[in-house]
Amino acid sequence: MLKISENDSVTLFYMGRSPLGFLLYPVHAFLVGDTLIDTGTNRVDKKFLSALKGRTIAKIVNTHHHEDHIGNNRDIQDLFGIPVYAHLAALPYLENPRLNDLRLYQRIVWDWPKKSKGTAIGESIDAGNYHFKIINSPGHTEDHICLYEPDKKWLFTGDLFCGTNFIYLRRDENYLQIMETLKTLSQLEIKTVFCNLKGAVENGREALLKKISKMEKLRDRVINLREKGLPPEKIRKKILGKEDAWNLVTGGHYSKQNTIDSIFFGKRPDRIN
Numbered sequence: 001m002l003k004i005s006e007n008d009s010v011t012l013f014y015m016g017r018s019p020l021g022f023l024l025y026p027v028h029a030f031l032v033g034d035t036l037i038d039t040g041t042n043r044v045d046k047k048f049l050s051a052l053k054g055r056t057i058a059k060i061v062n063t064h065h066h067e068d069h070i071g072n073n074r075d076i077q078d079l080f081g082i083p084v085y086a087h088l089a090a091l092p093y094l095e096n097p098r099l100n101d102l103r104l105y106q107r108i109v110w111d112w113p114k115k116s117k118g119t120a121i122g123e124s125i126d127a128g129n130y131h132f133k134i135i136n137s138p139g140h141t142e143d144h145i146c147l148y149e150p151d152k153k154w155l156f157t158g159d160l161f162c163g164t165n166f167i168y169l170r171r172d173e174n175y176l177q178i179m180e181t182l183k184t185l186s187q188l189e190i191k192t193v194f195c196n197l198k199g200a201v202e203n204g205r206e207a208l209l210k211k212i213s214k215m216e217k218l219r220d221r222v223i224n225l226r227e228k229g230l231p232p233e234k235i236r237k238k239i240l241g242k243e244d245a246w247n248l249v250t251g252g253h254y255s256k257q258n259t260i261d262s263i264f265f266g267k268r269p270d271r272i273n
Contacts, residue, residue: 001044002048007199008154008200009033010154012028012030013030015041016041017110025068025110028196028197031057033126034057034127035125037147037194038196039070041072041111042072042075042113049075057076059125059127060083060085061085061086063145064087068196069159070086070113070116071111073116073118075114083119084116085121086120086145087120087121087143088120094116095118097115098112100112130149130152131151132149135147137157137185139181139182140170144160153191153204155188157196160185161201161207162195162197163198164214165211168254170254171252171255173262176262179219183212186208222235222260222264240260241256
């Protein structure tokens with residue numbers, strides 16, 4: 001499935017695999033000026049490429065190396081003959097997507113992207129008439145970047161924001177690092193957050209602050225219970241309740257327990273790698 005919309009000169013491409021009409025793990029890509037920010041999942045490659053034909057696209061910027069953000073890099077590179085820019089640490093994953101070591105659910109929903117050739121991004125990049133500052137934004141991945149347009153007050157957050165609630169965490173994410181990165185970003189003057197999950201989020205700075213507040217409260221509750229001697233599993237049951245379908249479908253890769261563990265141990269413990 002592919003849906004296209006506009007928000008303040010930004011074109012949003014909302015896409016994902018939709019068996020039986022149900023959209024699995026949707027993701028956005030964004031066209032700003034002559035620059036495509038992320039390329040979504042190759043499960044909708046033909047529809048996406050068809051939608052891009054006739055548009056002016058001079059470059060691609062990947063916010064990070066995950067398969068649902070680099071999925072159409074190669075085909076778009078071939079179609080337009082354009083460069084791809086990403087964090088230096090993301091480049092090996094672009095050149096060899098099999099480094100992502102996808103689990104079964106990821107292969108079903110997104111599959112491995114084709115190989116593409118990337119170039120390390122600098123501290124800023126132009127997108128037609130728009131000028132973005134590149135901000136290293138670790139937590140979701142170490143190679144994650146955000147793009148900030150100070151004149152328009154736009155912040156493209158990749159997978160760092162993903163809404164104001166925080167219940168689930170990927171096994172390879174770092175809760176406390178995400179929170180600290182969001183705090184740094186919240187110091188910017190932000191009108192609109194462009195989130196790869198949620199799309200355009202107005203009152204962007206307020207949305208970041210709301211998420212940070214919720215994360216801090218959850219962190220404090222976990223630490224309080226840890227100091228009382230409760231183990232991670234009991235803390236999860238007390239605060240977030242039972243695991244649900246996300247944990248089952250992803251084999252524990254995406255779960256409530258990962259959230260508690262990341263806070264409890266301060267960083268990823270060996271037992272959940």
